[in-house]
Amino acid sequence: MVVTRFAPSPTGYLHIGGLRTALFSYLWARKNNGKFVLRIEDTDKKRNSQEATQAILKAFEWLGLEADGEITYQSQRDAIYAKYIQQLLDEGKAYKCYMTKEELDALREEQMANKERAKYDGRYRNFDGTPPEGVAPVIRIKAPLNGEIVVHDGIKGDVVFQAEDILDDFIIARSDGSPTYNFVVAIDDALMGINEVIRGDDHLSNTPKQIVVYKALGFDIPKFYHVPMIHNQQGKKLSKRDGATDVMAYKEMGYLPEALLNFLVRLGWSHGDQEIFSMEEMIALFDPKDINKSASIYNTEKLDWLNAHYIKNTSNDTLAEMLIEFGVVLTSHDKKEILLDALKERAKTLKELAELTQEIITTPSEYDAKALKKALKGNAKEVLKNFATKLQSATELHLPSDYHHIMEQVIEEMEIGFGKIGQPLRVALLGKLGGPSLDVVMAVIGKEETLLRVKNLLESDI
RNA sequence: GGCCCCUUCGUCUAGCGGUUAGGAUCCAUGGUUUUCAUCCAUGUUACAGGAGUUCGAGUCUCCUAGGGGUCACCA
Numbered sequence: 418m419v420v421t422r423f424a425p426s427p428t429g430y431l432h433i434g435g436l437r438t439a440l441f442s443y444l445w446a447r448k449n450n451g452k453f454v455l456r457i458e459d460t461d462k463k464r465n466s467q468e469a470t471q472a473i474l475k476a477f478e479w480l481g482l483e484a485d486g487e488i489t490y491q492s493q494r495d496a497i498y499a500k501y502i503q504q505l506l507d508e509g510k511a512y513k514c515y516m517t518k519e520e521l522d523a524l525r526e527e528q529m530a531n532k533e534r535a536k537y538d539g540r541y542r543n544f545d546g547t548p549p550e551g552v553a554p555v556i557r558i559k560a561p562l563n564g565e566i567v568v569h570d571g572i573k574g575d576v577v578f579q580a581e582d583i584l585d586d587f588i589i590a591r592s593d594g595s596p597t598y599n600f601v602v603a604i605d606d607a608l609m610g611i612n613e614v615i616r617g618d619d620h621l622s623n624t625p626k627q628i629v630v631y632k633a634l635g636f637d638i639p640k641f642y643h644v645p646m647i648h649n650q651q652g653k654k655l656s657k658r659d660g661a662t663d664v665m666a667y668k669e670m671g672y673l674p675e676a677l678l679n680f681l682v683r684l685g686w687s688h689g690d691q692e693i694f695s696m697e698e699m700i701a702l703f704d705p706k707d708i709n710k711s712a713s714i715y716n717t718e719k720l721d722w723l724n725a726h727y728i729k730n731t732s733n734d735t736l737a738e739m740l741i742e743f744g745v746v747l748t749s750h751d752k753k754e755i756l757l758d759a760l761k762e763r764a765k766t767l768k769e770l771a772e773l774t775q776e777i778i779t780t781p782s783e784y785d786a787k788a789l790k791k792a793l794k795g796n797a798k799e800v801l802k803n804f805a806t807k808l809q810s811a812t813e814l815h816l817p818s819d820y821h822h823i824m825e826q827v828i829e830e831m832e833i834g835f836g837k838i839g840q841p842l843r844v845a846l847l848g849k850l851g852g853p854s855l856d857v858v859m860a861v862i863g864k865e866e867t868l869l870r871v872k873n874l875l876e877s878d879i
Numbered sequence: 880g881g882c883c884c885c886u887u888c889g890u891c892u893a894g895c896g897g898u899u900a901g902g903a904u905c906c907a908u909g910g911u912u913u914u915c916a917u918c919c920a921u922g923u924u925a926c927a928g929g930a931g932u933u934c935g936a937g938u939c940u941c942c943u944a945g946g947g948g949u950c951a952c953c954a
Binding site: 525536824834836853 | 885886889890892893904913949950952
């Protein structure tokens with residue numbers, strides 16, 4: 418069974434890049450009828466927060482990415498890590514190092530000055546003397562001094578590292594006894610049965626260290642997929658400083674979960690020429706071996722297009738529900754269908770959709786100057802008066818076509834083009850040029866409101 | 880700096896030795912529309928550079944350049 422995981426550290430909101438690797442992991446697990454588990458890496462007590470964990474879970478909920486089983490919190494697993502530290506100590510695969518931070522820093526500086534690689538010198542590797550007084554030791558793991566470490570990566574292929582280039586006896590437990598990242602990741606992944614690790618390729622160079630841990634503990638090494646980074650416009654790793662990287666910000670901007678997920682799945686992955694993927698299709702078609710090797714630049718132009726696409730294909734009932742959050746309540750409006758059918762063709766986001774709705778249902782309080790100048794030429798006011806008179810005496814006005822019919826009557830009678838009534842009426846109804854079909858607008862706001870808006874324009878001294 | 884990874888239109892990508900190098904987005908133009916948007920059509924734009932291997936290279940090899948990642952008692 419394929420078991421994948423997403424393992425964020427709760428130092429802030431869920432990041433767009435993190436979401437993509439989470440999505441990849443989720444899809445791969447679902448495709449294989451496997452498991453997708455969530456592990457919160459909250460061992461850094463200084464930087465972690467409960468709110469951040471909640472924010473991450475909330476984002477998952479919004480997007481409909483459901484994790485399997487209980488959520489694991491590393492902060493609650495100290496006893497487990499302690500057990501494995503002791504085991505390695507007992508087996509002579511790890512040892513206590515009494516070098517102080519100051520000594521370590523000094524060594525590092527000296528090595529840098531000699532243009533050598535900063536590397537622990539192993540001075541306590543085989544130490545059997547009397548330990549110095551008053552120094553709380555760290556625990557270091559015995560890493561291979563030479564030879565190759567090969568990461569079999571499902572995206573990059575076999576990546577070969579030379580032990581002497583990259584390894585030293587790295588710390589697995591700090592002087593306060595707390596375990597370090599590369600140690601606990603390997604233990605957790607192994608204990609949780611994770612056999613396919615999909616993560617950012619910024620972890621690629623950590624992987625040899627984790628392999629050392631796997632081997633020391635006798636665990637099976639999982640299959641790795643190191644996904645290329647998402648870069649910002651400057652070509653650097655996408656970070657929180659780049660703005661709009663909080664997943665939930667996209668909810669507030671009016672993006673649909675389907676659109677965001679569809680957008681992200683196509684960043685670094687593709688299936689021929691296909692652009693639109695439902696969740697079912699993503700699950701059916703996704704395979705991490707098809708992930709690109711190169712980083713991609715974060716650019717949301719396509720997201721807007723996808724979002725518009727998904728808005729057009731969402732039911733009016735669902736849209737009405739989602740619009741509530743944007744301050745527009747249409748759920749029981751009797752012209753909801755007419756209105757949303759017309760507006761959802763024109764909105765790129767739910768926020769825009771809400772604004773467009775407001776523009777229609779709100780009586781204009783002012784008129785766009787350019788629109789007035791353009792529309793109120795010639796006998797425009799006469800046309801509007803004629804239209805108002807006919808509308809006044811009309812009955813049974815329900816559909817856009819009922820209103821359209823009245824407009825046609827005016828056109829025929831006055832022998833004018835459609836634009837001669839359309840433009841001035843548009844200004845009267847919406848206060849500006851542009852916007853949806855006038856017959857739709859009138860059907861939505863009704864006869865009385867239409868008459869009021871026409872009257873308002875005629876009576877304003879313009 | 881050491882180590883590792885990467886390099887096709889502005890952007891996301893297809894391509895897996897033989898293609899007029901395809902699609903999408905963006906942009907531009909035209910059509911549809913009373914208008915704007917949608918929608919439809921058309922168009923501009925790419926194999927980082929150099930050597931090799933081969934009858935033939937975007938595709939394989941090497942070199943160069945450029946970009947990125949990582950080198951903690953952070954995760």
